Amino acid sequence: MPRFTLTILTDNRSADPELGFEHGWSVLVDLGAQGRWLWDTGQTGLFLENARALGLDPARCDGLALSHGHHDHAGGLPALLEAGFTGPIIGHPELLSRRYSRRDGLTYRSIGMGDGRISLPLPGFSPETDIRELVPGLTFVTGITRRPGAFAATTDLFRDTAGQETDTVPDDACLVLDGEKGTVVLLGCCHSGLGNTLAHLRARLGITTIEAVIGGLHLGKAPDWALDETLASLAEYGVARLSPGHCTGEAGFDRLQQDFPGRTTITGAGMRLPF
Numbered sequence: 198m199p200r201f202t203l204t205i206l207t208d209n210r211s212a213d214p215e216l217g218f219e220h221g222w223s224v225l226v227d228l229g230a231q232g233r234w235l236w237d238t239g240q241t242g243l244f245l246e247n248a249r250a251l252g253l254d255p256a257r258c259d260g261l262a263l264s265h266g267h268h269d270h271a272g273g274l275p276a277l278l279e280a281g282f283t284g285p286i287i288g289h290p291e292l293l294s295r296r297y298s299r300r301d302g303l304t305y306r307s308i309g310m311g312d313g314r315i316s317l318p319l320p321g322f323s324p325e326t327d328i329r330e331l332v333p334g335l336t337f338v339t340g341i342t343r344r345p346g347a348f349a350a351t352t353d354l355f356r357d358t359a360g361q362e363t364d365t366v367p368d369d370a371c372l373v374l375d376g377e378k379g380t381v382v383l384l385g386c387c388h389s390g391l392g393n394t395l396a397h398l399r400a401r402l403g404i405t406t407i408e409a410v411i412g413g414l415h416l417g418k419a420p421d422w423a424l425d426e427t428l429a430s431l432a433e434y435g436v437a438r439l440s441p442g443h444c445t446g447e448a449g450f451d452r453l454q455q456d457f458p459g460r461t462t463i464t465g466a467g468m469r470l471p472f
Contacts, residue, residue, distance in 0.1 A: 199471035200334070200377050202227045203411065205464050206247050206255070207239030207273070208442050213467030216247045221269040222385060222413055222443040225253055226372070231332045232259040235277070236372055237385055240269045242276030247466050256280040262337050264385020264412075265368045266292030266310045269443075274315055283321065287331065289339045289368030290324040293317065296364050297355045305358040328401060339370035341389040341397045348390040348423035350415035350444075373398065376408050376472035378437075384412030386444050390423070392430040399434075409438035411470065414453075417446020424452045431457060440464050 205212070207223040221239030225248065228234070235258040238244055248255050255277060261284060264270050271292065296309035329337045343349050343365070354364040366388035374381040380398075387394060391414060398404040410431070416424060431439060439457055441450060442464030454461045 201229065201231075201374060201472055203383065203470040203472070204251065204253065205442065205466055205468045205470075206244040206251075206253075208464050208466045208468075209444075210442075210463070210465045211467060212465030216250060216466045217243050218466050219243050219269075220443075221272065222264075223255075223270075223273065224383065224412075225255060225258065226335065226374070226383070228332060228335060231334060234258055234331060234335060235261045236383060237264050237270040238273030238277050240272040242273050244273050245276055245280055251467065256282040258282070258284060260284040260331060261286045262331065262370070262372060263288035263292055264370050265289070265366055265388065266294060266296065267386065268308050268310070268314065270385055271310050272314060274310075278320065286319060286322045287325055287329065287337050288322070289326055289370060291368040293319065294368075295356065297358055299353040299355060299360060305355065305360070334375040336373040336402070337370060338373055338398065338401070339368060341369055341371075341394055342400070343389060343393050344396060347392050347396075348419065348426050349393060350386065350388045350390060350419065352418070371398075371412075373402065373404070374472070378472070379406060379408030380404050381409045381411065381472055382407055384410065384414065386413045386415050388415060391427045395430050395434050404434075406435045408436070409440065409472070410436050411440040411442070411464065413443035414441050414445040414449055416449030416452075417444065419446075419449070424449065428453070428456050436460075438462075440470060
């Protein structure tokens, strides 16, 4: 029996022709006797529809952890609350902020949760700025240190519509799970950059080897050196399995499959990953 199973509820593509997909990310973490946690809620209520088609009910999860406050990860939160979810919601306090992305160098689009997408105060919200064990074997990590010169996916992200205040996405977070063969890292968008994220886990949790990395890597428009850095990090921490998805981007997928062959499986809605 696996220690836990990850089921992708929402992603940018589908692994099951019967399920929908969107630009979003949501994963149900089934820890067996330790309970079930939801990681992100996608952009809409689609994750609930897909979950029901798979025989799952996210509203009955023991808790929700949010990777950050962008609409494609927390936009489905109102639908989850309407479905009856009453558990704790764990996330960095900045995830409730207003934020914008710049398109074509001129247009600013709201992508945050602080613009009326959700009603505040958020029921059950328990803010975390550092590290918290949610249950034995499942740890929430945020406040990820950004090393000088290392890649971080924050280009064209702002806190205002004038492009004066850069959004460094300080609420970027990941989950760390204890798998039978080693540590599993579940990402959201990895705005901190994979190199920074894994270095932070080593510095704060003493993790030196990693069995698997799963989630968005935000490499679609990243420079070549960022892809090189990501691949170097995978090698440095001995990552055996890589399941990139969501915001990784086609260029990222192609490079990872080319340079991390035989160990890369692109995610999709409906995919189940047992560990």
